């Protein structure tokens with residue numbers, strides 16, 4: 001039965017069918033082969049061809065003057081074996097110098113640029129996909145014909161606007177303007193050109209993402225000069241007298257890295273963690289950065305996306321210096337970090353809606369937001385899960401939602417840090433298919449990954465080793481370059497690591513010439529080179545380097561180039577008040593959604609109050625007025641408990657609130673999040689929480705403990721106690737936020753909490769007398785000011801100050817006026833009370849300032 005079938009390259013067992021990717025016996029992947037299909041001879045360089053990639057195998061078919069039919073049935077000219085290909089799927093017909101592809105009634109159709117096509121005029125390099133979304137498998141047909149090359153889109157004028165000399169002004173915006181730019185990053189009314197006697201004046205109309213002229217953000221009106229390049233979102237305009245030529249860069253972003261390197265300081269030494277990496281990534285390409293742990297993949301990606309810029313070399317985007325024009329390109333970037341960037345306790349659509357409000361221009365209508373959210377949910381195939389809580393989704397689904405959040409602003413450059421980590425092989429394959437489609441539909445996609453099983457869906461793969469790029473080119477050619485015959489890309493890793501001594505078998509077999517070159521170049525070297533260094537040398541002499549690096553970098557950039565110098569990371573002009581309202585609504589929503597945690601926090605207050613009632617006397621605070629024997633010590637104990645518990649509530653409520661959403665914060669900060677509205681949102685919602693907690697606690701305490709002394713200075717003692725406890729909790733909350741802003745993780749924050757709480761007990765003045773050096777230290781605690789304010793409200797100095805030994809109901813004989821001696825605290829004046837409240841407020845303000853500083857310190861630390 002199997003006699004006609006090919007054998008496994010590893011164990012020689014027969015394969016299930018010709019072209020099978022994996023061996024049914026040993027399970028290993030089969031090596032990729034380049035072969036001709038059917039009767040067509042190998043025709044590379046001899047005229048129009050079709051490269052067919054199926055199941056990791058590639059064949060090249062010559063396209064002559066006759067139509068070529070393709071499908072699964074045996075009577076096709078080109079027979080494909082994948083089950084999702086129809087029996088008769090498509091036909092390629094000649095059209096003069098080129099060809100067109102026609103769907104002949106297939107079930108799964110064909111995709112070009114992410115869109116289903118029925119009939120498509122082919123141009124050189126066009127990639128047509130026939131895919132199976134259920135499994136993530138697909139076949140790629142790449143048309144090659146230099147006779148029908150396309151001008152790069154970024155170099156084409158997409159629209160010429162003749163400027164009518166009778167028009168007093170030209171408006172530019174997303175909807176209903178003279179120049180309409182249909183893109184979510186453009187504001188409804190974005191910019192305006194006024195005709196004045198002095199010439200044309202361009203001004204930004206208060207847009208969210210800004211208008212840039214020659215790389216500088218417009219802050220005032222700009223008189224237009226011939227040759228000026230205006231950038232609005234992904235559009236560039238070149239002004240010449242009477243004309244604005246528009247270049248639409250959506251789906252047309254190329255990235256060129258010219259010898260980028262990154263050096264960091266480690267102790268007193270400087271360490272080069274990225275060594276002169278060069279590459280050219282064309283628009284809509286899907287590139288994977290792979291390599292062992294610590295080889296520099298993330299460093300390279302962050303250098304390419306500008307979040308941790310290289311400190312040597314240059315990165316160009318469509319010819320513009322990326323770092324120098326970071327401000328104008330920032331909104332065109334999508335970045336999906338390893339951690340999820342949406343709150344887990346919100347339903348998918350609600351989380352995306354908040355993200356959309358934060359990322360899209362302020363004037364985006366609610367219906368537009370809804371449409372955008374629906375669109376991205378469809379793009380990431382999560383429409384069916386829109387109402388589910390994010391925490392209830394699988395890892396792969398959560399990652400898709402994070403990708404969806406990044407797609408909201410329709411980025412043209414898309415970077416992902418290990419999006420497939422933790423996914424099972426099936427989900428990993430589907431994720432790679434989704435990313436492939438995102439690239440096809442107009443995004444330049446770069447991802448870091450450890451998984452190489454599905455690497456062939458990428459256009460290019462970069463192998464990194466010891467901070468060096470040892471390969472950049474098509475994945476199928478990588479196996480040949482590294483002389484790996486197993487067909488397993490993971491086997492490449494092992495050939496890259498370690499020292500490249502002369503007697504290393506890899507050096508002896510593959511890298512002898514490079515080793516000799518290295519010896520010549522480094523006659524004084526003490527030790528051997530690394531294998532990475534030798535592979536890098538080999539790569540730089542390879543045809544892949546010439547074709548995919550040197551030739552690409554030598555190309556003239558398509559379209560107009562700007563020489564900007566606006567590197568600011570923060571350019572959005574979102575109103576801080578709008579952001580504050582939005583963040584507060586989201587935080588409130590999150591707090592209310594997390595019902596279990598909310599209930600625990602709220603029930604704590606009455607529960608602790610009930611416990612206090614068990615041990616405290618009902619006349620603890622008023623005993624002296626009733627001429628009872630209750631003395632100052634008893635009152636102090638109750639007030640101390642109220643103050644300490646209030647501090648505790650404040651700290652515990654807030655200590656994890658920033659650090660637990662670190663990944664989200666970092667990502668949103670890079671988009672446009674402002675620190676003050678962010679802290680403001682935390683303070684507002686947490687204040688509501690402490691308000692309820694304080695009311696619950698005081699309400700329960702007041703059920704038994706009598707507050708109706710006539711000692712109030714400004715209000716009744718009950719109201720003054722409420723104010724003091726609110727201010728105390730508020731200060732605790734501010735201290736908790738400091739802990740959160742400076743902690744590396746939620747667990748770390750919680751373990752720091754006791755360090756903040758214990759001084760509140762030690763320095764409150766109840767358990768120990770505060771004297772000497774402890775006095776200034778006590779000024780730094782919240783409970784010290786809280787106790788003082790509470791004691792003032794109840795005029796503790798008027799209570800008998802002796803140990804409360806006698807509780808039989810008679811005035812203890814020892815409580816003479818001598819025992820009414822005043823303490824330094826509790827001076828019974830309104831000024832004293834107000835100064836203690838002011839101290840609590842000052843403490844809170846200082847802590848919030850520290851929190852802001854801590855958050856600022858986290859900037860650009862991805």
Ligand SMILES: Nc1ncnc2c1ncn2[C@@H]1O[C@H](COP(=O)(O)OP(=O)(O)OP(=O)(O)O)[C@@H](O)[C@H]1O
Nearest residue numbers: 264265266273291292293294295296297298299300
């Ligand atoms: N800021 C820094 N300071 C010092 N060393 C750094 C810094 N950033 C990265 N490194 C070091 O540079 C090397 C490359 O790090 P990078 O994170 O780029 O590797 P990676 O290939 O992405 O690794 P992994 O797959 O484990 O995430 C590592 O040895 C890392 O410790």
